[in-house]
Amino acid sequence: MRAPDHPILSKGDVLLAVENVSLGFGGVKALTDVSFDIRKSEIRAIIGPNGAGKTSMLNCINGFYYPTQGQITFKGVKRPKMRPFEAARGGIARTFQNVALFKSMSTLDNIMAGRSIRMRSNFFWQLFRHGPALKEEVEHRRFVEEIIDFLEIQHIRKTPVGRLPYGLQKRVELGRALAMEPDLLLLDEPMAGMNLEEKEDMSRFILEVNQQYGTTIALIEHDMGVVMDLSDRVVVLEYGRKIADGTPDEVKRDQRVIDAYLGVAH
């Protein structure tokens, strides 16, 4: 999948660099001159008060928006204007603030759908589920079953996701993103609307994904406790500008952050 001309990155190398990115919608500036990087195998949090531009940032990385200024370098290559599915092919997967699953499909099928980006056999074979398509499906199914096992959702394998409680839907969505075997996993408020127990479960899964598969994770989250515990480094946005960047401890002590965000929210 990964294009061979990409350099092979090891832990700690810069996977994605955001340089002087600005994004405007008409007169509204969502992002102004933001720069930071995401390193291989780290958990990077993007935080900020409401409307700070966090999701816009994620959408830029994801290829959904193209920055009006500045550039994004992914795996050492400057990113051209692209559409989200091209970003996905390039190895970026994401989950959404509002769960975006196929409600009437089962957990298994939803996660299999995440796998479709890696399906190679042609439509004809797939239609008849024969020959290379069958072999391929067996392999993919195995991978998906590993994810199901990993996320401990065996009991809802065949349940339509629309019937599941919110916390489990979030887990399925994470599963679908993992099915892509992404180089970079973007999580947009993975714990929004969860109770404490669900949050703990989700935190554990995020850490395990990071440890087990070495997946690089960028996440947006409102729960400060979660952010501080999970992430290796935190970037703080306010009104579309970066106001701080560093380890959780550094960020916590930063006066501007306290004023802008922590001071107000707590």
Added chain:
Amino acid sequence: MTAAADSREDTFPKLLARNARIRPQRTAFRHKDLGIWQSWTWAQVYDTVRAYASGLQALGLERGGKIAVIGYNRPRLYWTIAAAQWLGAIPVPVYADSVAEEMAYVLSHAEVTHAAVQDQEQVDKLLTVADQLPLLEQVLYDEEKGLRDYDHTRLHSIASVIEEGRARLAGEGEAAKLDRELQNGKGSDLAIILYTSGTTGRPKGVMLTSDAVIAAARIGCEFDDLNETDEILAYLPIAWVGDHIFSYAQAFLAGLCVNCPESPETVAEDRREVGATYVFAPPRVFESILTLTMVRIEDASALKRRMFHYFIKHANKVGEKILNKEPGVGLGDRLLWQIGNALVYAPLRNRFGMTRVKVGYTAGEAIGPEIFRFYRSIGVNLKQLYGQTEASVYITMQPDGEIRADTVGRPAPEVEIRIADNGEVLYRSPGVFMGYYKDEEKTAETKTPDGFVHSGDAGFFDANGHLKIIDRAKDVGKMRDGSLFPPKYVENKLKFYPNIKEAVCFGDGKDYVSAFINIDLVAVSNWAERNGVTYASYQELAGHPRVYEMIEKHVDEVNRSLASEPRMGGAQIKRFLILHKELDADDGELTRTQKVRRGFIAERYAPLIEALYDGSPEADISTEVTFEDGRKGVISARVKIRDMEPYPVQQTATLPEAAE
């Protein structure tokens, strides 16, 4: 395998070797992993356990050593038990859901040197209490997930230990040495220590020999004719004696297949997939399946709903008789049951995963008679048994055709039962335990010199020779004339009537038994409406003479039933009153789980109890109550007391010393 030497298979590893010899290709274990049922034949299991034993030996596990086994039902954990026993080491299964502190107590009490656990969660627990376990040398785990970066100096995956053992066995003389270990095992050796969960006090380690466990397993296998074609779903805690007997001992003895579910949440689905023929579940499992069915059926289409209710009603009428093969069921009823079977019962059994069930057992606590009957009426051969860890399960069982909801059956084969003066059930069988590990005192308290074991439960044999458990022995009181007074038993009889919501009986150390009764407002007000009884408040309804009359009839029936039972005649209710208010958890009269707090009630209503025993026809009481909004108030009332005419006590033929 040295065939000549193990002509008598008196340990589990020897039974395993026998299975590998006589049924090598039959499936022994299955485990659903990554959505697929993985299976192992007896030959493979034998091979694996042998290698595992060698690997454990390399890790320093030796004869007499202890190895903890912690986790859900996984083939490799069952094999750990077998591999340890191969070496003459003693497996100590521990409840997977116990918190680290409890675990630390059991592990240090049992002096384990090794532990085989399921996953990271359990490894983490052990690591947090590692400083309390200086003896613990090696930890083995089944699932690697999350453990990759742990320090592996004392941590090993079970798979790697098995591989290591395999490599070792290839070495000169190793195989013969290991097989000698197998032959050195004797039936009289300690096979396993099972810690009882201990609702009160510290858990106790029950020591069982191979002989005892095999004898108990044989009792069960022969009783229900279990053989190698049977399938069991292993989903109850491996540290519980029931699982050890059903999913380990009986599997090794009869060669039946053990199926390990994918996860605790998928048990129902997995049971359906494997089509278990032998099922065990505590009453609450049967209860929740039934409740779920009832809820779902209300969501079904009108036609289906009516069909369901119609046929369930019919099944209620004749289903149990048909299952028991009793005479007296008309052809029409049989035909209708068959139609119902095609339309409702068989699909239900399929949903429950009980299509192929040959025999199902429930035990542990009393099962609601209507729940019990429901399963039997739709053709599931559900039975009750009474057992204890100290007996390797079996004490009494219900033989086919003699199934009743209110008794636990006849003494199991080879089990002798005796009822002590205080009503306590004592038993002796080949399955009884050696003693409690490192607790001579408790052992002496529990085991009589002639080998009988105090069960701690009080009970009696009814006219058909079936044992009925009435209460915990320590809760059974004695009246002044020496007759037994089991409060809960009498109260439950009263509560059987829908009009009676709660009852509290007194009688310990008194001349006769008396009772407080709480009417059930829903049932009684319904009755009042139908019978033109007018009332303004609960208090008025409770004190209404016609309500008293009705309750009096119920009490009378209870007395008659008590009089007809051996040794229960003395517990007939002489005087009763109906309380003017409902017993309430907000007032501290009930626990939050709706259990009566006897002592507190006796204190609070002392004037009423006094009146019950001084012969006065009524008494005044005022009690403080807490309203739902938290305000407090006082209710005063004059409560009437009724006298009852007790029945003459029937002398039942024999005391069941000779029950076996």
